[in-house]
Amino acid sequence: MFPVSGPGYTVLVVEDDERIRRVTVQALRESGFDVSESGDGRSALEHLRSNRTDLVVLDIGLPDIDGLDLLRRLRGEQEIPIILLTARRGETDRVLGLELGADDYMTKPFSSRELVARVRTVLRRSSRDHRGRSRLEFDGLVIDGGTREVIVRGTVVELTAKEFDLLAHLASAPRQVFSRRQLLQAVWHAAPNWQAESTVTEHIHRLRHKIEDDPARPRRLRTVRGVGYRFEP
Incomplete structure (x- = not known):
């Protein structure tokens, strides 16, 4: 009971x-x-x-x-x-x-x-x-923090909880570069003994296939070599 x-x-x-x-x-x-x-x-x-x-x-x-x-x-x-x-x-x-x-x-x-x-x-x-939920809108891309929906050119795309959190975090600070370690701490809040930077890499890969027109040549989720990733508005 x-x-x-x-x-x-x-x-x-x-x-x-x-x-x-x-x-x-x-x-x-x-x-x-x-x-x-x-x-x-x-x-x-x-x-x-x-x-x-x-x-x-x-x-x-x-x-x-x-x-x-x-x-x-x-x-x-x-x-x-x-x-x-x-x-x-x-x-x-x-x-x-x-x-x-x-x-x-x-x-x-x-x-x-x-x-x-x-x-x-x-x-x-x-x-x-x-408390900090908001709606972010870019050309052809909407990230709704209230409904936790991502809309690409009018179509809702299915994201996992962490895929959404990662995208929203990057998009909330356009053009700011985040290292994989910073993203692990900000999005996953991982304990030090089980942080795996490859987790971020894999989630970026999945997100590109869901929101980019050409995942091999991403417009939004850009890699900054030797540093990490940034979101282009």
């Missing part, structure tokens, strides 16, 4: 290990959050589809639905912030979590104090992003 959400931020903890879930829930509640909990992916999905939730703390190793598959499903339905928990230490899972749109990542065992701090940071950033 999920508790009814009260005032303030609501957090859903999805973790099948009862001990870890109990400690995590207690730490968040003691810090003033309204916390719901689930031990499997299916009940978490049901809860999220019928209850307002501001952030999800999501374990990758769930018994019924793999945490990365659940992340993929959630990203297809809503823009809720997600912090991944995992006992896996391989880079592949960390990079895949980034590309699927995770907002942060913690490897077990972890400090409850650090988790609470990261939850607060992600929620502050999410609130700031929502």
Whole structure:
């Protein structure tokens, strides 16, 4: 049974290990959050589809639905912030979590104090992003921060959450050059031990194929050799 959400931020903890879930829930509640909990992916999905939730703390190793598959499903339905928990230490899972749109990542065992701090940071950033939404219009290209839609010559194109965030960040500062490291920090907010600059390169490649007339000779998303990328209005 999920508790009814009260005032303030609501957090859903999805973790099948009862001990870890109990400690995590207690730490968040003691810090003033309204916390719901689930031990499997299916009940978490049901809860999220019928209850307002501001952030999800999501374990990758769930018994019924793999945490990365659940992340993929959630990203297809809503823009809720997600912090991944995992006992896996391989880079592949960390990079895949980034590309699927995770907002942060913690490897077990972890400090409850650090988790609470990261939850607060992600929620502050999410609130700031929502307040700063705007509509950017260029010749043949519209980037709508309110609806999170990108329209190219009158046609809506489908972008992933991070593809949209990356494009919006670049377009919000036309002609400014950003390094891959700066983009990782600004768009992915990645922890230092799982930043992969190739993630930015791959997302730029995908964006060019979605918004450029000729991806091989991009007009909008330009490479600045030895530095990074810039957006041309």
